[in-house]
Amino acid sequence: MFQSFTETASPDQGPPRLAALRARMAEAGLDGFIVPRADAHQGEYVAPRDDRLAWLTGFTGSAGWCVALADRAGVFVDGRYRVQIKRQVADVFEPVAWPETSLGDWISSALPKGVIGFDPWLLSVEQKRGLEAKLEQVALRACENLVDAIWADQPDPPLGKVIVQPPELAGEAHGDKIARLAAGLGKARAAILTLPDSIAWLLNIRGSDIPRNPVAHGFAILHEDARVTLFMDDRKLVDVTDHLGPRVTVRPPDEFLSAVAALDGAALIDPATCPVAVAEAIAGDIVEAPDPCLLPKACKNATELDGARSAQLRDAAAMVRFLAWLDAQPAGSLTEIDVVRRLEAERTASNALRDISFETIAGAGAHGAIVHYRVTEATDAPVADGQLLLVDSGGQYVDGTTDITRTVAIGDPGAEECAAFTRVLKGMIAVSRLRFPKGLAGRDIDPFARHALWEAGLDYDHGTGHGVGSYLSVHEGPARIARAGTVALEPGMILSNEPGFYREGAFGIRIENLIAVERAPALPGQTVSEMYRFETLTWVPIDTRLVVPALLTQAERDWLNDYHAAVLDRVGPLVDDPERDWLSLACRPI
Incomplete structure (x- = not known):
């Protein structure tokens, strides 16, 4: 199997490691030290050797910082990780909402005057400038990496085959x-x-x-x-x-x-x-x-787009086999680890999978509200009757990278869950159907995904979409659909479309398809010189048991029915009769 279910860090290791770091700070004449989740290459993902933030604090998210001072230690996380951090770090670390609170503002408040050390390989030019602009009485000093100095069993640098x-x-x-x-x-x-x-x-x-x-x-x-x-x-x-x-x-x-x-x-x-x-x-x-x-790199050429389409169909067949199997299991008979293992086995069965594209997220009930939840042996929970199960996963194939989220009803879903699911679906459909003028950026698209949620006083604390690579990183810049997405969308860009809603302690909902930016044909009387739209790349049924039809407009209902007809047409021939029978039922019009 591709995924390990062993916890990589533990909260009880945080206090002694923080104490050791502070001792090193004192020896170096520093009042603080910055520990980003970064490596010398400044990509989003790090090798085990470079996962210093997780080793020090226990926090395993894909983005974050720690600023350790003599008497305080802040761990900065964005909206995806506000729930997760509560169970991963010891109380010697103070969770800080970032970027709402910047590192510079927090340091200025916590340390009116002093010297903060940093590893010059782990801070970008832009990050250093941003910090210096906020720090009037605090100096930044480049130094050796103090975490490396106390990490006795730090892994070796990777030597993977190219x-x-x-x-x-x-x-x-x-x-x-x-x-x-x-x-x-x-x-x-x-x-x-x-x-x-x-x-x-x-x-x-x-x-x-x-x-x-x-x-x-x-x-x-x-x-x-x-x-x-x-x-x-x-x-x-x-x-x-x-x-x-x-x-x-x-x-x-x-x-x-x-x-x-x-x-x-x-x-x-x-x-x-x-x-x-x-x-x-x-x-x-x-x-x-x-x-x-x-x-x-972001604007895929015709060959890469064809590869993405092929990879998505191959991946869709694995997802359909998985969802058909899942639907046949009695409620309460599975745990989250069972779900992950089965899904990874279905992808492996294609004989084309090189790797999963990220650790599979399978969150049942309250775990679904942890946006980037990763099940371990310690957290493994049953998938119980009446719960929602959120499954976010993907594969690496030589012709493309996939990423898909489906939220599934286990037994009879509640009214609140169905209403929220339908509003999330309305946002996903709104982005899928959108035509927009050339030159717009992700921040211009993002509100369409949230509008139906906003009408009910709801929202989600993460971006609506990220770029996706071509047999490369599942998160790829520079474009994204988010409030901070300032890069204009261009034809060939592959993005995720994944609005959500999360009720902490109860359930999580996310629906994700991958989409590609393409030129839209001109309309009669069109005055805008060039318009774009999105090509849907992901073809997997959406759980209509969670849909409240009365909340959908006729256009939204038509889109969903047309989407399911296309799923059945494209994926039906790729699966065997039992799965095809299940798919026919899952794709029935509403």
């Missing part, structure tokens, strides 16, 4: 990508790349250094003459040397900073992802601009 993502899957040879991006460097003579998925996309390689994400740790410099210097342990690269070819020179990672310092001419960095240590090593001029790989 493989080729061939042009027939990538849609473009890596030499052509290099030349295209090099030609767009403008005043810069080189661009410094630290994001693992940017390097993987640019060089048409995939790795295995990060769990669930097919990327490899390394750094790269893209030169204006269409060469790339790749700084990566060559033990990872034994199977891709011929593929990389003459455009790519491989050097050891420990030569990266010296190569940066030796660059002749202006160097481009992305201040949002470039570590402070790298920026400070640059001897010449600095050009600040977004990572040049971000937007081309």
Whole structure:
């Protein structure tokens, strides 16, 4: 099986580890130390060696910070983790609502004057600037990583094998990508790349250094003459040397900073992802601009979109087999771990799965209200009669990355649950049906997903959608559907569409499809020069037992019935007769 159910951190380990960190702070003459959930590559996902925040605090979410002071220690988490953190950290840590409360504001209030240490590899240029703007009487000091100094059994750096993502899957040879991006460097003579998925996309390689994400740790410099210097342990690269070819020179990672310092001419960095240590090593001029790989990587080409469609159908067949099996089990006969194991077995049965795309979320009842809940042996709960079961999962296939959430009724659902589910569904449908002018960003789309919930005084404390990679990270920038989503949506971008609602201590609801931005055909009399819409990529039934038809408009009902007819048409031929019979019932019009 792909997933382990062992808890990776425990609250009772937090107090002695915090005490050890504070002792190191005192020895170093520091009043505080910053521990982000980050690594030197500044991607969203970290290897076990770099999961310092979880090791110190017990918090295992995918984003967050700890600021340890001599008498206080704040753990900063966003809305996805407000429930989760309560059970994961000891009371020596103070949960802080972030970004509503910034690190700088909290530090200024908690420490009027002093010196805060930070690892310059783990803080981006932009993050450091943001902190310095808030800290008038508190100085930031770069230093060694104090967590590493006390982490006696810290894992070794990963050495995962690198493989080729061939042009027939990538849609473009890596030499052509290099030349295209090099030609767009403008005043810069080189661009410094630290994001693992940017390097993987640019060089048409995939790795295995990060769990669930097919990327490899390394750094790269893209030169204006269409060469790339790749700084990566060559033990990872034994199977891709011929593929990389003459455009790519491989050097050891420990030569990266010296190569940066030796660059002749202006160097481009992305201040949002470039570590402070790298920026400070640059001897010449600095050009600040977004990572040049971000937007081309996000706008999938025709080959990648075809691959995504194929991966989604393959994944949908596994989901239908799973949901048919789930529906046949008596209420109370399963636990959350049983659910996860069965779903992962159905995906594995395709013989095409490379990995799951993230740890499967299977939250029954109150656990569904923990947005990124991950079942362990200690938390495993029965899936009981009358509950909602929220299942959020995905797969990594060589032709695409999937991510889908379905909320399922176990037995007879309650009226509150059905009303909330229907309002969440209305939001998902609203985004799915939307036509919008070119130039709009995710923040412009986000309210459509929330409108039906807002009418009832309800909301959810996470974004509506994130970008999704092409056999890459399941969370991919720069675009997202969220209040903070400022990047304009462009054709080829694959995004999730996943509104939700969560009643703490009772239930959670989320419905998620993947969608792709595409150009919309012009309408008669249209005055907007260009309009976009979304292509639905996910084809799995939505549990109509939870739908209150009276809350749907006729257009919404038509969309749902048409969607289910398409699910039956596309996925029915991919499953056996028993599952097809179940699918026919699940896709009945309402």
